[in-house]
Amino acid sequence: MFDVRLCATESLTNVIDHVGEGTPVTVRVIGGQAHDRTRIEVTDSDPRALPTLRSATETEESGRGLAVLDALTDRWGVDLGPDRKTVWCEIGHPALREESPPRTTLTAPLMGL
Numbered sequence: 001m002f003d004v005r006l007c008a009t010e011s012l013t014n015v016i017d018h019v020g021e022g023t024p025v026t027v028r029v030i031g032g033q034a035h036d037r038t039r040i041e042v043t044d045s046d047p048r049a050l051p052t053l054r055s056a057t058e059t060e061e062s063g064r065g066l067a068v069l070d071a072l073t074d075r076w077g078v079d080l081g082p083d084r085k086t087v088w089c090e091i092g093h094p095a096l097r098e099e100s101p102p103r104t105t106l107t108a109p110l111m112g113l
Contacts, residue, residue, distance in 0.1 A: 003072045003073075003091050004029065004038050004040060004091060006068065006072065007040050007068070007069055007072055007073060007089050007091065008027060008029065008040050008042070010065040010066075010068050010069055011027075011040065011042040011065075011069070011087050011089070012025065012027065012042060013065060014042075014051060014065050014066070014087070015042060015044045017062065017065075018049045018051075019044050019045075019046045019049045023044050023045065023046070024044070024045060025042055025043060025044050026041075026042070026043040027040070027041070027042050027043075028040070028041040028043075029041075035093075036092060036093060037074065037090050037091060037092045037093065038090070038091050038093075039088060039089070039090045040088065040089050040090075040091075041086050041087070041088045042086065042087050042088075043084055043085070043086040043087075044084065044085060045083060045084055046084075046085065047080050047081065047082070047083065047084060047085045049085075050078060050085070051065075051066055051078060051087055052066070053066045053067065053070055054066070054067075055067070069089050072089075072091065073089040073090060073091050074090050074091060074092045075089070075090050076088060076089035076090070077089075
């Protein structure tokens with residue numbers, strides 16, 4: 001459950017830092033202990049501010065949020081709409097992680113934006 005909370009807060013922090021404080025967001029957590037994995041979705045209204053996985057240097061104070069998601073999740077990605085984006089990630093439950101599919105990063109095309 002700690003991983004779910006950390007991934008949700010990292011995703012929300014990215015919206016605040018890169019889209020702007022006060023941006024309306026929708027957070028969905030799907031699944032849970034009764035399922036084989038938990039999916040976290042954070043949707044905001046700016047399809048132009050796409051998340052980018054990068055390597056932060058030791059002295060940088062930011063730039064590690066997606067690296068945390070990448071390390072803790074089985075997979076993550078971005079779904080784009082004409083007026084929104086949803087950053088999502090999926091975390092398999094620890095007992096099932098050995099059977100999880102390989103990690104992939106999925107990014108939708110910009111669709112004419």
